[in-house]
Amino acid sequence: MSHMTNPLATPEQLFQRRSFGALPLELQDAIFFAAQCLTQAAGILLQLPQSITAQANVLLARYWLVEPLMAHEFSDVSAAAMYLTAKLSASPRSPRDVCNVYAYLVSPASTFFHPLHQPLAAAAAENNPPKYCLSESQYQSFHARLLAIEARVFYALSFNTHVALPHPLAVTYLQALDFLNMPKETIAKRALAYLNAAVLSPQMLYCTSQPNALAVAAIYNAARDVGAKMPECEWWEVFDVDREELGFLVVGMRSIEGWGRKIRGEEEPIKGWKGKGMLTRRMVQEELRRRGIEEVGEEGDDVEADMARRLDERMAELEGGS
Amino acid sequence: MSILESQEGGNAPSPRSFAIAHQRPKSSFVGCSRITDYEVLGKLGEGTFGEVHRARSKKTGALVALKKIIMHNEKDGFPITALREIKLLKLLSHKNILRLEDMAVEHPARSTDKRKRPIMYMVTPYMDHDLSGLLDNPSVHFTVPQIKCYMLQLLEGLKYLHANHILHRDMKAANLLINNKGILQIADFGLARHYDGEVPKPGKGGGEGRRDYTSLVVTRWYRPPELLLHLKRYTTAIDMWGVGCVFGEMLVGKPILAGESDGHQLEIIFELCGSPTDENMPGWRSLPGAEAIHPRPRPETISQRFGSHGPVAVSLLRELLKLDWRSRINAIDALQHPYFRTAPYPAQPGELPSFEESHELDRRKFHDRRAALPPAPKGGTVGRGPHDGSNAGFGGGGGDGFGSRNGVNGGRYPRNSRDPPPADGRVPAWHRDRGLPPRPPPPIDYPLDHPDGYRDRGGRPPRGGGGGRQDVDTYIPSYDRDAPRRRRDDRDDRRHDWDRPRRPDFDERARASRTRSRSRSPIVRDRERDRDRDRDRDRDMYRR
Known part of the structure; x- marks a missing residue:
């Protein structure tokens, strides 16, 4: 049984992703991040537990390792991943529910990716149902897209729909570590928060590391945050994680918050995204046009240099942080 | 991402590298295979779920079975039942559980094709027999060591399933596949689901159920009394009853x-078990x-009926067929039952009687080859497997009996479809000579809806003796053309084979339609299929 492990991305897939089409890296990352956030928001509105929503996040990440980002509308892919994960779970959701939720989330009426400083009263006044109520024909076309992409996802994943989440492992490991002598909720909550945030990381941590490594890294980060004293020895070895991978994951998880703020904040990768809600393909295409990139870019050489640069940044961050 | 790559390079013997060495093959993440990765050798059977083809992998050369997943253009997308089966099979790994090796996709031919969606196939190893078909073969007689060997493997597989919180829910002889190395594997997880209760513990029987299903x-023939009495909070014990059967x-x-x-x-269960x-x-x-029934008091008759097989066998059977x-x-x-520890001891899979088996194998292979015949050339008759011939033979004789028989318990593959068990003996005379063509082939232009099942021979290229293998092995169905495919699809009266019996609703309607499906009229067959589709949808609801 491979209940405990996940299929991981191959180095070729990761590299290929970085050279897919004309999309500059920061655009890819923004799309990935936006779609994963959208999936999380939809999971909440569909009243699905995080154990299902997070699986949808992982399946979405797996899918985008195999198929190009721009092939479908991002929100549609997110909806398909959400729909098929729920279908396989104990709490399936009807296409109609999924449609309603996504129609709302991508509409201007929702608060998703819209500035919160908008006065709530004004937002309520604008709460105009037709903006997110779809007509029957709109629903039909959404439904058709949903099923078409669902089939695409299954095909791309070769039906490897099983996702082993690290959350239960993290709790088990914490129990084994006696919660590092901290109050149980404090440290467990923090560790799970790291795991949930890692789902959004454009580094695709869930596709590059097995659940046990993610769980250990989350515990390590949580312990540092709450000031718990970790065992002196190389305790991660007990959980089959080596130091190098742990280091990589610790930095990866720590960088998400700052990175997310940056991308939503001052340093916009896409002009005019701010306050416009969910990122759409059209926005990305306009951005590409604005930058003068039309088709498949010839930046194959830059990719490696760029990766090296990003790596250096991360290492610097790690050193600075510790 | 180069961090990962560097890690791949410098592998110290750490627990992690061990884990890497033992994780799922990376290739499992590259999407599905193409149907062109397989050389399709011919159809094995056809069920509600889809057709089953025999094929050879071009990569490994191994024989496989391709099970087509029928997409009904459902409004809920990919059928949840198929998804569950795939997901379960992908998680399981045991020598007595049929392995899902691959998923293969067949893309529709470009513009001319009306079918827009690709067709999915599940790829499993090819198994030579199913237990139902094997038992049905008059020349096969199981020895006690052989029965013990199969039972051990069946129980090992089931122990693994139950330990992993899986209910099979369609235990029966037709779902137990056996290859020529004596290995038995549990197949067909279309009704299986995750089991929420406690896993069985030694000495504790099936335990208590925790939730409703x-x-x-x-x-039906393998359904335990508690299910017949509509117990919803059932346990792994329902599969054990099937083992007893x-x-x-x-x-x-x-x-x-x-x-x-x-x-x-229920009547006959009480007759046997008291x-x-x-x-x-x-x-x-x-x-x-239980409200509506008032069974008259009857004693248990297991030892009377099975006494000739020895007291230990009776004891095991009694344990498996417990009403409670x-x-x-x-x-x-x-x-751990003494049955497996008393002489004659269980055989090892490798040492099962090879004489009978190989004899059986030859016959089977012959049947396969004939089953794999290509569709007849245009204007000719549709190529049908010889099994239809024999079926039609007793279909004509038994009529209703045949329909009900297959409606409930069809073999996995059509060649194995079993006959209605006659009241007295187990080998009817007309069954014995179903080997080589007992009759001369009819003329090429034999009418399609002739009641005689041998009409298929008309479209078959002539061949001498046992030869003629080549014309089959090199045959690759043309997946790109619509016409021949539709023709084959039309032959719906063989749907009883692959997994029709898994249908939970074996009501009279199902039986009646089964009987009618013997009809030779293509129109009726089409209606039949529609009804099947409806029933399929009904069934999907039940599986939730």
Whole structure:
């Protein structure tokens, strides 16, 4: 049984992703991040537990390792991943529910990716149902897209729909570590928060590391945050994680918050995204046009240099942080 | 991402590198195979779920079975039942569980094709027989060591399933596949689901159920009394009852509890196991289905019926066929039963009687080859497998009996479809000569709807003796053309084979339509298929 492990991305897939089409890296990352956030928001509105929503996040990440980002509308892919994960779970959701939720989330009426400083009263006044109520024909076309992409996802994943989440492992490991002598909720909550945030990381941590490594890294980060004293020895070895991978994951998880703020904040990768809600393909295409990139870019050489640069940044961050 | 790559390079012997070495093959993440990766050798059977083809992998050369997943253009997308089966099979890994090796996709041919969606196939290893078909073969007689060997493997597989919280819910001889190396594998997880209760523990029987499931599962002849009485909070014990039925079937060579309706099924169960009392089936009166029935008191007759197989066999059978699902033996304990520790001892899979087996194999292969015939050339007759010939033979004789027989318990592959068990003997005369063509081929332009099943021979290229293998092995169905495919699809009267019996609703309607499906009229067949589709949809609801 491979209940405990996940299929991981191959180095070729990761590299290929970085050279897919004309999309500059920061655009890819923004799309990935936006779609994963959208999936999380939809999971909440569909009243699905995080154990299902997070699986949808992982399946979405797996899918985008195999198929190009721009092939479908991002929100549609997110909806398909959400729909098929729920279908396989104990709490399936009807296409109609999924449609309603996504129609709302991508509409201007929702608060998703819209500035919160908008006065709530004004937002309520604008709460105009037709903006997110779809007509029957709109629903039909959404439904058709949903099923078409669902089939695409299954095909791309070769039906490897099983996702082993690290959350239960993290709790088990914490129990084994006696919660590092901290109050149980404090440290467990923090560790799970790291795991949930890692789902959004454009580094695709869930596709590059097995659940046990993610769980250990989350515990390590949580312990540092709450000031718990970790065992002196190389305790991660007990959980089959080596130091190098742990280091990589610790930095990866720590960088998400700052990175997310940056991308939503001052340093916009896409002009005019701010306050416009969910990122759409059209926005990305306009951005590409604005930058003068039309088709498949010839930046194959830059990719490696760029990766090296990003790596250096991360290492610097790690050193600075510790 | 180069961090990862560097890690790949410098592998110290750490737990992690061990884990890497043992994780899923990376290739499992590259999407599905193409149908062109397989050389399709011919159709094995056809069911509600889809057709089954025999094929050879071009990569490994291994023989595989391709099970087509029928997409009904459902409004809920990819069928959840197929998804569940795929997901379960991908998680399982045991020598006695049929392995899902791959998923293959067939893209529709470009513009001319109306079917827009690609077709998916599940790829499993090719197994030579199913137990139902094997038992049905008059030239095969199971020895006691052989039965013990199969039983051990069946129980090992089931122990693994139950330990991993999986209910099979369609245990029956036709779902047990056997290859020529003597390996038995449990197949067909279309009704299987995750089990929420506690896993069986030694000496604890099936334990108590924790939550409700649908009671519309398991083929009737293998359905335990608690399901017939509509217990919803059932346990892994429902699969153990099926094991008991299969065990008895191996001992006597035919299904031991072949009920004609749900009520009749209960009748014959009580006839064999005794009528229910508060001692042998505590709480049976409070089951929803028990209100309407008033079984007359009867003693248990297992030792009378199976006494000739020895007291130890009777003892195991009695444990498996206990009316009380809580104390019915579980797979762990059954494996420890004295039956497997008394002479004659169980055979090893490799040392099963090779003489009979190889003889059987030759026959099977011959049947396969004929089953794999290409569709007849245009204007000719549709190529049908020889099994249809024999089926039609007894279909004409038995009529209704045949329909009901297959409606409930069709073999996995059509060549194995079993006959209605005659009242007295197990080998009817007309069955014995189903080997080589007993009749000369009819003329090429034989009418399509001739009641005689041998009409297929008309379209077949002539061949001499046992030869003619080449014309089949090199045959690759043209997946790109619509016409021949539709023709093959039309032959719906063979749907009974692959997994029709998994349908939970074996009501009279199903039986009736099954019987009617023997009709030779293509129009009726089409209507038939529509109805199947409806029923399919109904069934999907039950599986939730």
